Amino acid sequence: MSSTGELMAQKPAATEPPDTVTIPLAIRAGVDISGPVIYLTDKNNLTVEGYLSADLNEKRSLFLGGGYSNYKYSQYNYSYVTNGFFIKAGVDFNLMKPQTAKGKYWAGVGLHYGLSSFSYEIPELSHDNYWGTTTASLPSQSLWSHFIEASPGFRAQLFGNVTIGWSISLRKMIYSGGGKDIRPIYIPGYGLAASSFSSGINYYIIWNFRYKTIKVLIKKDQPEEPEEETTPSTNTGSGNMQNLEP
């Protein structure tokens, strides 16, 4: 089939583009650089994150990501400490045409499921009212949370096996693990837990390891036939109808 396709492509090579395009499939390892950059400006917020993905074909890739977060927050009436790990798994969809992407560019969306295992602690909290100041602390608790994530983004090959890109993460909480009164304010991998929706952005440096190449058939756009050519056939049809009439 492919040889026939190549022959068909070679025959009109002088005037038409080939029918197939060769796409390299790769296994990718990406490291997020936004977490460490944010940590440089905010020492209370460290997130280290990365991912592995494997192309299934020119459109779809399996995605497995993970990371570690250490988050601290304090204000006049309480302090909060959390740390834990998270993993994300799902599928990335490349929405670019294969002949445009060429295995070098990716513009699409990832759909992921996220699972976070973490512990948090409130070392001190205080509350003032008429009777004075009441202080307390809440010991460390371990929790599981899970969420879903849509990650639209863009990646482009920089040179050799190195690609850079970014993605926006739009997350919807499924289960935060907390109770009605005592619940986490930050969940590793999800972000601030105040809302059932959170967002974030990642910038990635990615290494590509090509393991296979495939030939993808290009869907050619059908050229529009000029009206002058279609008009006679219509006329012919109607002419036939007229011929059938007695």
Added chain:
Amino acid sequence: MRSIRNVLNAVILAGSILLAYSCTTGACFDETTAYMKASLFLNSTGKQTAPDSLSLWGAGMDTSKIYNSQKNLKQALVPLDASSGSCSFIIKISGVYDTLSAWYSTYPHLLSKDCGYTFYHNIDSLHTTNHKIVKISITKNSVTTLSEENIRIYY
């Protein structure tokens, strides 16, 4: 050139979103104290009625009054002592003194990241003297920051 422009646009868009995201700051505008909400009822009519005047303070805290000869007050906001399982109040309705005591449990509650924690209570029981107050009743045990009546004082 066109692809470079597209990439630049994408980078600017992403940067703007990141900037907006990172600059989101919050402030606390919510009620942060869980008061025991005590509605005042005229026993003879059974209707919620403000007494001629009402004064209220914690037992042993005469110099710091919660209400001082307050008029037109139909519901008093009574703060409970979160560091203790009970507290008492001196309540003066139309010049007559009574003592109101409450027994309760206390637990911390997260309001929000910006507001932090407060203490909620569960009322176990109430006791009052009956100089002006005829009776008291609990309508909702859980004392929270919501605007929900907790007890009724009939005078």
